[in-house]
Amino acid sequence: MVRIQSHTPTIKAACNYNAEKSPEQVAFRDATESITWKKLDEYSRDAANGLLKYAAQGDRIAFLCESSVSYIVALIGAMKVGCIVSNLHTKTSTTLLEHCITQLQPKVLIVDKQFTEQVDQLSNEALQGVATVITIGESDQECSLEALYGTGSTEEPDVSLDGDDPAFIWWTSGSTGRPKGWCHTHWSLYIKGMKAIGRTGIDPNSRSLTSLSPSFGAWTNILLRTVIGCESAHFMRDWDPEQWLQTVDESNITHSGMVVTMWKDVLDQDLSRYDLTTLDMIYTTGEKIDTETLSQLRQQICENIYQTYGSTEMTGTTLYNDQMKGDRIKSIGKPQMGTELRIIEEDGAPEDKLEPGEVGEIIIRGPDVPAWAWRDSKRTRETFRNGWWYSKDLGYKDEEGYVYLEGRADSMIKSMGMKMMPAPIESVLTEHPSVEEAVVVGVNDEKYGERVTAVIQTQQQNLTAEDLNDWCLESNALADHKRPRSYHFIDEVEKTSSGKVDRNATREKIHTDE
Template sequence: MNLYQLFSFSTARYPDKLALVQDTRKWSYSRLSDEVDKVASSLHRLGLKQGDRVMVLLKNRIETVVVFWAVQKLGAIFAPINLRASTEEILYCVNDLETRFIIFEDASKHLILNQKFSERPLLIGLEDSLGDFSYGELVKKGTTNVEPFSEQDDDIAVILYTSGTSGKPKGVPRSHKNEYAATIAHIIHSHYHTFEKTLGIPSLSHTIGLRSLLAMTYLNGAYFPVQSFDTYHTLKLIVEEEISCLFLTPTMYHEIVNYPQANTFDFSSIHSIVYSGGPMPAKLISKCDELMNPDFFVNLYGSTEIFTLSINQDIRNKPGSCGKAGINGRLKLLKLNRLLESHFDWVTESGEVGVILVDISSPEAFKGYWNRPDATKKSINNGWYFTGDVGYLDKEGELQVVGRTDDMIISCGENIYPQEIEKVLIDHPSVKEVVVVGEDDERYGQIVTAFIVTDEQELTPQMLDYFCKMDERLPNYKRPRNYIFVKNIPKNSAGKILRRELRDGKYEEVL
């Protein structure tokens, strides 16, 4: 099944059900389908063909959803780009995609106007007079009789660019089968049901955002696109619209539960909350549970390349655990000393740390990076995808992620993983956020440095060091040797921590 079929089936099934809500606009599936047809017919008239790439530089809004489905109807490829990308990154992606169309808005015009493209795409502005054509013109001049293309399962539906912490972004082609399989898995893992309501806060340029839209469409649910995350606005929407499920990053949940009047809002409509994009500290899990009291609290460990790596369907039972492989997959751990050898030597002992590999035959898995055979060769080997993450299986066979291979700290010949230390320090009542990195040291090779965010001016390195000494989870050689208090932790737009910036001294220290 291709994605447009998913949409058309849902529209035929419940045409009058609520599909999209943004401010005062409330669209049914039938209303949405009419606008999709009009935009698709106009794009087709302008020359958009099957397989063409459409770069989308829009915030989460109704028009973004319309463009997504219109592109799918024509068999073209939806390529959403993060609006926080630099003009240099945008230009790279335009050329990498050989983009035929760019659809943008006033907030993103600075990224593309007056750029020198290798081959200039057709520019379509959301507002009038921004590009060669406006979105309004597409709707006004469109018709509702354009025939859908018959894409195959393995045809590319979407290209998402990874928000890496260094180097050029990599395009991840996602086929119709990939997206369909990932959506079904997400619905099952998250315990969703028909007519759900969710907030579309994560951008459609991130796999979390796209998954929420597709899951709601499959279930004839309502999707509430949110242009920018604001904690108070989010809390109001949850109450006023009786939102039933959430799929957000840990950073977003942190902002919600720490809002000063959060406990005055009614969360009784929510039955399922899911997070991905990074670990969630135990005390944040506890706060979310206390405030929202969901029936299901799911930790989804995943990636852009393969949506579901593993799933813990109730994180409250074992904070920190990533659970077991999802319904479409299989994962194994490769011994660290076998990384560069031709055959695999798997970790077999409980507790032994290894590199996390995922079976590439999963229907959720991509087949390789866009125009990057070098990166593909590095990431896929003998039918396995190298996540770059490091972890171990506990006694119950559940996955515990301890860090990334490139974040590993080697001090006095010992391998140390940042998350092992972060899990301890975040339990200190005065620590709001913590990130651990390796700092070069002439004597030890590297030493453990902890960057701390706190509101308590009285907190000292000595107090934190004593706290670590008293915690039996942390051997002495893993204790931080340096504590730096900072105003905030640098993150990218997906909420991923930019450890490299901390290592490079790009932070504001609190003296």
């Protein structure tokens, strides 16, 4: 028998294909410039040959950048060299940034001009092994991205890439400690891109708009979808709801997604000034959507909306527009194509499946898993077992197979001998018209063991703990023992660099206030 050797695609190859089939189509656009697939191929090839002075195939190149056309040129250029690329969190402490750089040991660090002062604060130990720091934009640094161009070579670097070769290191947000790097191969990235195309239905005529930072896994999914699907992606460097509306109107945007908090910002604007009819689909990620916000988005922004659940490690579930009705709005949907999901006894074996309605740990298996935790084989073995990702998230399935997220296992509150998850309590509190966001944590207490404590984000100065206590007592969805025993009112909930609720920082703030 003769077996046909299949071709393993890479992101580098996909960019080359797009330059051949759609040379004059705009590939990426930011606030000041755009670039076609043909020019992206040319400029990234030029950048790749310039990077060869400092790095070779298999070396790491780290980026401390926000979205821009120049950044994309450098990123694709690095991948054409065969380097392993990694986006660092731009909104993090110097200590955590040094941790990530020390773990990566990059040969090249590419930074936006605005972050050069942050780089200047890094220790010599963290930068040990970094051959050069390249700046995007004018600065006092010795080397700029523009200086890489004009090498005179029109050939791509002579590298051979395989689907199993490491390509991209994604960093977690560090919500449960220091950020962890997960290494994805060219093959797993391609599968992620295909999954993204499958759930969005994009094609070469699609135009996406994102305000996410490159340090988010969700941003990289958009990059992959754009490159593999040959669509156009538009970048917003900083979040501005009015600018988002203006860009959708003027650029005929068809797809866009963001966290629920940002969608609420959009809904607060004067929408009558903008034409949003080109939007084919929008989505939410990072947090559950409430009924009122969903209704407003459908009426005022776009009728077609979906919600996703996933992580830096892998994508999980999708809840599509026609499924988002009734109590199912609280669901995170069903597993995406090619993905298996089980609810098992916490820390149990994959065979220890629970019945519908029983809360347990969510484990997921699929072809887009990372190859390993970067420089941490122990974590790789602990997090992935026989191909299954142990998420540490707790949830359950209903009789129809829809998945419901209860929260993190380490967020569980143990009060008066009873175990409870914050999510159902937070859901009841956020239904109050004066509550913008609620975070529920357990605080050490002599009487309760852990006292159920609610941190409330509100702009209503007359809202009191008594008001919310009465609200919880009147709710049929909340048992009395789960009712918060104390409340703290703040202007803004603590978030991680990726926009997730930072429960550790919230708990520390409570201790400080008390």
